[in-house]
Amino acid sequence: MDWETVIGLEVHCQLRTETKIFCGCPTRFGAAPNIQVCPICLGMPGVLPVLNRRAVDFALRAGLALGCAIQPLSVFARKNYFYPDLPKGYQISMFDQPLMTGGHLDIETQASGRKRVGLTRIHMEEDAGKLLHEGFSDSASKSYVDYNRSGTPLIEIVSEPDMRSAEEAHAYFTALRSLLVWIGVTDGNMEEGSLRCDANVSLRPRGQQAFGVKAELKNLNSFKFVQFAIEHEVRRQREILEAGGRVTQETRLYDPKQDRTVSMRSKEEAHDYRYFPEPDLPALRVDPDWIEAVRRDLPELPGARRARFVAEQGLKEQDAQVLAAERGLADYYEAVAAATGTPRTAAAWVLTEVLRKVKEAKIDIDAVPLEARRLGALLRLVDSGTISGAIAKGLFEELWSGGADPETLVRERGLTQVSDEGALGEAIEAVLAANPTQAASYRAGKTGVLGFLVGQVMKATQGKANPALVNRLLKERLDRS
Numbered sequence: 001m002d003w004e005t006v007i008g009l010e011v012h013c014q015l016r017t018e019t020k021i022f023c024g025c026p027t028r029f030g031a032a033p034n035i036q037v038c039p040i041c042l043g044m045p046g047v048l049p050v051l052n053r054r055a056v057d058f059a060l061r062a063g064l065a066l067g068c069a070i071q072p073l074s075v076f077a078r079k080n081y082f083y084p085d086l087p088k089g090y091q092i093s094m095f096d097q098p099l100m101t102g103g104h105l106d107i108e109t110q111a112s113g114r115k116r117v118g119l120t121r122i123h124m125e126e127d128a129g130k131l132l133h134e135g136f137s138d139s140a141s142k143s144y145v146d147y148n149r150s151g152t153p154l155i156e157i158v159s160e161p162d163m164r165s166a167e168e169a170h171a172y173f174t175a176l177r178s179l180l181v182w183i184g185v186t187d188g189n190m191e192e193g194s195l196r197c198d199a200n201v202s203l204r205p206r207g208q209q210a211f212g213v214k215a216e217l218k219n220l221n222s223f224k225f226v227q228f229a230i231e232h233e234v235r236r237q238r239e240i241l242e243a244g245g246r247v248t249q250e251t252r253l254y255d256p257k258q259d260r261t262v263s264m265r266s267k268e269e270a271h272d273y274r275y276f277p278e279p280d281l282p283a284l285r286v287d288p289d290w291i292e293a294v295r296r297d298l299p300e301l302p303g304a305r306r307a308r309f310v311a312e313q314g315l316k317e318q319d320a321q322v323l324a325a326e327r328g329l330a331d332y333y334e335a336v337a338a339a340t341g342t343p344r345t346a347a348a349w350v351l352t353e354v355l356r357k358v359k360e361a362k363i364d365i366d367a368v369p370l371e372a373r374r375l376g377a378l379l380r381l382v383d384s385g386t387i388s389g390a391i392a393k394g395l396f397e398e399l400w401s402g403g404a405d406p407e408t409l410v411r412e413r414g415l416t417q418v419s420d421e422g423a424l425g426e427a428i429e430a431v432l433a434a435n436p437t438q439a440a441s442y443r444a445g446k447t448g449v450l451g452f453l454v455g456q457v458m459k460a461t462q463g464k465a466n467p468a469l470v471n472r473l474l475k476e477r478l479d480r481s
């Protein structure tokens, strides 16, 4: 049987507000347990939540960037369930009247190329606290609970079941994180739980319209786990179906150590949560002026920026795609391009030299010590023919961490490119005299040795010779005799 995989993702994203969604407690990660709490986020009786306007701004920002329809009226609801990390006994979320509906995200994979994944909805809710099962002397017998996280604002982004492979789910989650970080609504830090993903996975015979029974994989907190957990789950369901069995609708957890998923509980239905509208919060009304204000504040989005890099700056599609994958990188490249005046030179250097150093130093692009202005100045010297590319590469290493100014270094050290035919002629004669065998084999038709001879001239001039000119002069000289 040929099975088709059907995947939908639900991504929880912590919004980067200073304070919680319904109280003034800070949201800072890593504080000592239970110090960022108050009667409201601890769910004491009689307290009243007040919605954080900034959290709504961030939610709207995400919705606009993802092409959602913003609902003029949405309603917070109580989702009732008991768990020790939820002191109120209910979570304030949105149910049948979410803030945003529809929308889409474009992804790209090796196997299926470019593809649009639809969104069902985005709603706002509060995060729960965190259970601590490890790290205490009595952890073997006790668990502790930290409520610092309870009340942190979240958006839940629910996709349509549009993905057909673990690779597509991985691409979707990656592209979604990149966009949310790009527009500044989250820090996107997966280790700290700022972004968490649940995956609904089912199989159906290819060609069948109706969906199969799905299992929900909970709390996939890394890109790798999303892919591995789905791959495992697809194998598990296929084995059950091919043996004539039935998949049970349930929630499963992925165990990365054993690379398998294990059953956690049978899946609740919405009615198990006994949702009802939150009586302590008015309905959320978002008027067109508010939406427009958020829209005006949105930065240029990655897709538009990539297109502009190609259309206006003449970059290759593939280069534009890498440069526009991350906002910090796109900003850095554009600043270098502006300082250089030639986008293609700037792109070539940022994509090779700068990204190589960033990788070696294991730093963020935002932490690059070489300012775009100084790299731009260096590249102007190359473009104008003042220094050779070889000299520029050497200087780049030095400029990377030091604060020197490229023009000053070139002047002080006399690194200006030699384009004087007389001076180069002398160097060429000396190289030919020192390498008679190579000169002879060039004349015998082995033109490949020209590169070696050019290299020797470059070496003799400490890299200062104009390589294009050396090339031409050498050829002329060798063809002459």
Ligand SMILES: [Zn+2]
Pocket: 020, 023, 024, 025, 036, 037, 038, 039, 040, 041, 042, 151
């Ligand atoms: Zn609080």
